Amino acid sequence: MKSLAPLLLALAAALSATAPAHAQLVTAPVDGIVAVVDEDVILRSELDQAVGNITRRFAENPQQLPPRAVLERQVLDSLVTQRLQVARAESAGIRIADAEIEQTIAGIATQNNLTLPQLAAQLERDGLSMAGFRTSLREELMTQRLRQGILRSRVQVSESEIDLQLAAQAEAGGREFRLSNIVVGLPNDASPAMLAEAQSKIEGIRALVERGEMDFAAAAIRYSNAPNALDGGNIGWRRATEIPPQFLQLLEGMQAGQMSQTIRGPSGLQIVRIDEVREGGGDIARQVEQQYKARGLLVRISELVSAEEAMAKVVAARARIEAGEDFATVAREISDDTMSRNQGGDMGWFEKNAWGSAIAQQLDQLADGQLSQPFRSDVGVHLLLREGVREQDVTEQVRREQAREAVSARKAEDEYERFLRQMRDEAYVETRLAS
Secondary structure, three states: OOOOHHHHHHHOOOOOOOOOOHHHHHHOOOOOEEEEEOOEEEEHHHHHHHHHHHHHHOOOOHHHOOOHHHHHHHHHHHHHHHHHHHHHHHHOOOOOOHHHHHHHHHHHHHHOOOOHHHHHHHHHHOOOOHHHHHHHHHHHHHHHHHHHHHHHHHOOOOHHHHHHHHHHHHHHOOEEEEEEEEEEEOOOOOOHHHHHHHHHHHHHHHHHHHOOOOOHHHHHHHHOOOOOHHHOOEEEEEEHHHOOHHHHHHHOOOOOOOEOOOEEEOOEEEEEEEEEEEEOOOOOOOOEEEEEEEEEEEEEOOOOOOHHHHHHHHHHHHHHHHOOOOHHHHHHHHOOOOOOHHHOOEEEEEEHHHHOHHHHHHHHHOOOOOEOOOEEOOOEEEEEEEEEEEEEEOHHHHHHHHHHHHHHHHHHHHHHHHHHHHHHHHOOEEEOOOO
């Protein structure tokens, strides 16, 4: 049976590089403090376990790891960043329910064809207890929610950015790149002297790799300031359309195994290596969506209006329409749906599930021009008049939405790195490793 370490790395970016934090503060014997992070501490036992997780991952290629002292500093930096994110998530009120943790663990076991006891046994062989795994998983899920919240308010994509992305996609085609990088960090207000020092450092790293004195992954572990340093700088597969145009230009003409020229990015200076290139899928196929046109009215159920009263009101409304009154007139009079009431209940053209599952089920049962029976949803009682159905080509909308997602993902990476640097700058961090 294979080790689960690669899986843990993929599912929780900090999992294999971090040990259970707060759980260990309760169960571990008193030991040395290797870092003070605001009002929290990181213990020597936590650092040793985290370093042990890394060394086990590289057991077959130990030469890729830097000396123990360098590795400890890299791992400690990752622990500090993770601890700060968890603290920020807690202060933001982010909580992960026990049921979600158990569901996630069950999913991990299923994906690997393991029972829960087998998963626990495999984790133990990888140096992790099930309790520690739960703690690490909870913390990683918290940081994911923190990231989502931060980016939701900070990342915006304009229509002009989408247009530029679509133009870049047309030129790039379907190529995909597996990439790695090494980053020498720089603050936003870096002085010329700091920039020159960083330039000298990254060129020195490049020279080591080019002369064959150090593998790229080993150099990333030892020298990179990026969050993926302990993964050997691995970025993973990226479609050409997901790579910033200025970066993509540098990759043009490069072969697998080659390194780019030095790039100035939001986090500092970096060099990117192409690990592999492949042809991916081309442009998306034609997308057709079935859409409906309907009118509807809603009487909400509330503390003031019971379910029985709401149903009676809609039944009476249906009787009026059946007797010849205009649906629009009745909807303007009694509907509580503020989105459609002023339009006489006109819901426009929409995809079947756009208004929820209760309305979708009714659409399937009605013919054009047919009035539904009153029906319940989570918010109240509805009446629906189906007016038409059509097949709509939504290829362009889908293409633009994919372009929006690509731009958003690219901006999110840069923005969250800025957030992490700012969070680190504002925190009190004291490391106590021997020089």
